[in-house]
Amino acid sequence: MAKFVLAGKTDCPYYAKAELLADTLQQCLPDFKIHKISILPDEWKEWLGATCEKNNWKHEGSPLVWRELVEQGGKGMLLGGFNDFLEHCQDYYGITSDMTTNVMLSVAAENLEAKMNLIKEEQHRASLIQPLHVWITGALNPTCQVLIPSLLSPEVFPNVSAISLHLLDLEGNEEQLQSLRLEIEELAISMLHQVTTGTDLERAFRKADVILLLDDGGHDGENEGEEVKKKKVKVISERYKEYGQRIDATAKETVKVIVSGDSFLNLRCSLLVDSARSIDSHQFIAAAAQLENEAKAVLGKKMRMRPSDITDVIVWGNISGTFYIDLQRAKVFNHDGPITGPAFFSQPLLSIFPDRKWLETDFQHLVRTRRLAVTSKTGQVAATSAANGILTVLKAWNGATDPDVLSSGVACPGHYSLPDGIVFSVPLTFTDGKWSVVSELTVENELKYRLELSASELQQVKLNQ
Known part of the structure; x- marks a missing residue:
């Protein structure tokens, strides 16, 4: 099979003449195939230069004709311009072109008009999106x-x-x-x-x-x-x-x-x-979802269960500074203990995890240092968990998922006596593309002190910027 590629400026009369000659050959010869590439006049020079550089060809002017050797994996062999294509057609197929100059110019003008109309149609379709x-x-x-x-x-x-x-x-x-x-x-x-x-x-x-x-x-x-x-x-x-x-x-x-x-x-x-x-x-x-998930991973390892079976972990405070992981609402599913139930059955984490001292000391420290330990070993940011954290927030905000609680840093003055002018991580719920702060949580003296400490740190950082 002979497969040729014919490229040229849309308004080029010699491209028009070569195009009609190729059409004649394609009609007469079942094994002759032509692929046409019509380039706008102001884009032709750049396109020609890039194509010749890619294929290590030397050619100037319009049109450009090459043969694709299908049996050799589609490798292109340069034929040349219009005169080269015409000579090839005469020698190999005994077909020539007798198109007059006026017809050439007329067809070239029609080609340009058709190309511009096609571009307008594509732009119109794009504008509808x-x-x-x-x-x-x-x-x-x-x-x-x-x-x-x-x-x-x-x-x-x-x-x-x-x-x-x-x-x-x-x-x-x-x-x-x-x-x-x-x-x-x-x-x-x-x-x-x-x-x-x-x-x-x-x-x-x-x-x-x-x-x-x-x-x-x-x-x-x-x-x-x-x-x-x-x-x-x-x-x-x-x-x-x-x-x-x-x-x-x-x-x-x-x-x-x-x-x-x-x-x-x-x-x-x-x-x-x-x-x-x-x-x-x-x-x-x-x-703060990345930090939430890191806390779930630490808990999962300690409790020998999947992190995904732990929910409603709360991050309070300065996400990349002084924060506190609060488990007062945390739930666990599929826990291997004396009390079990179906997949939707959950238990309060604090009711089945007796070591409160570990939760207040080692657990908080492990969460705080976990990401730094990962980046120290790999020499790179924890990109996968960071990306997953972003996706978690977007899905909740867009209504694609409906988590009971998702911690995030937001401006929420007045909630939990937080001051104005800072962004503070608090538990949120999402409904219809809007978030609201979870308000029915117990804030005892110890938690209140931690919130005040984080708020003070954030105020100080902002004053120093």
């Missing part, structure tokens, strides 16, 4: 690469048919972002409408429906000096104030903003709330 705009900052963070395949899913965004994904990384370079864009496109996910990239704030957060902020300045090391911490706080504060201003100016009023990472979660979220004054503070969440 109303994609959900999802922005991710710190897009070169490993968490982003783990997150994206699961993010573009009806399980996370029910009732959404298309998503426009916008990748932003102020510290990255465009080449790295373009490589990431190509990888995402190659996933061939049906919900993905388009992917854009950027390394500056000029167009950031335009029409944003969802914003996921992953850039945090790195993990808070316990051995870091005060000066290093102050510098980190200053840099991250300036960035998040800018983010907040851009969100205020360009994002939708209903935007959902989730802050994730290892450092300064509460502070970063608080700065966004302060800077995006026209956006309701209920649209901002600092994700």
Whole structure:
């Protein structure tokens, strides 16, 4: 089989002549196949250069004709331009072209008009699609690469048919972002409408429906000096104030903003709330789900059960600082003990775990150091658990799941006597795309003291930024 590829400028008369000659051959010869590529005039030079470079060819002008050797795996063999194609047709098939110049020009004009009409139709179809705009900052963070395949899913965004994904990384370079864009496109996910990239704030957060902020300045090391911490706080504060201003100016009023990472979660979220004054503070969440899941993993190991069978663990306070894991509402399912029941049967964790001293001491310490231990061993952030934490929040917020309690950092002055001006991790419930603070919890003197300690720490961090 002879398979030829004919490419040319849409308005090129010689492309039109070669096209009609190829059509004649295809009609007369059953084993002759032609594939046509019509390129707009202002895009031709770039396309030709890229194609020749890829195939190690040298060619100028329009059209460009090559033969694909199907029996050799589709490898292309350059034929040349119109005269080369015409000579090949005369020599091998005894067919020539007698098209006049006027006809050539007429067909070329028709080709251009048809191409423009096709582009208009495609643009019109695209305009009918109303994609959900999802922005991710710190897009070169490993968490982003783990997150994206699961993010573009009806399980996370029910009732959404298309998503426009916008990748932003102020510290990255465009080449790295373009490589990431190509990888995402190659996933061939049906919900993905388009992917854009950027390394500056000029167009950031335009029409944003969802914003996921992953850039945090790195993990808070316990051995870091005060000066290093102050510098980190200053840099991250300036960035998040800018983010907040851009969100205020360009994002939708209903935007959902989730802050994730290892450092300064509460502070970063608080700065966004302060800077995006026209956006309701209920649209901002600092994700504590990763910390919740880490606590469940520690408990699961101690109790010899699956972490997924432990629910309603509460994280209070400063997610990446002084926090407290509260188990007063925690439940366990499928516990191997004297009292058992069906899969939906649960028991209060505190009623079957007698070692209260361990829960108040070693348990809290293990949760606090677990993530640092993982990153110390691998030399990388705990990307998988971070991504899972973000997805947990999104699913609850979008109504895809209905957890009884999900801890998150939010601005909630007045609840549990918390002060204004800070973002504090508290237990939430989600209904119809909105969250509310769980209010019927017991706050005894010890827990009250811990809440005051965390609130004071957050106020102090904010004063120093």
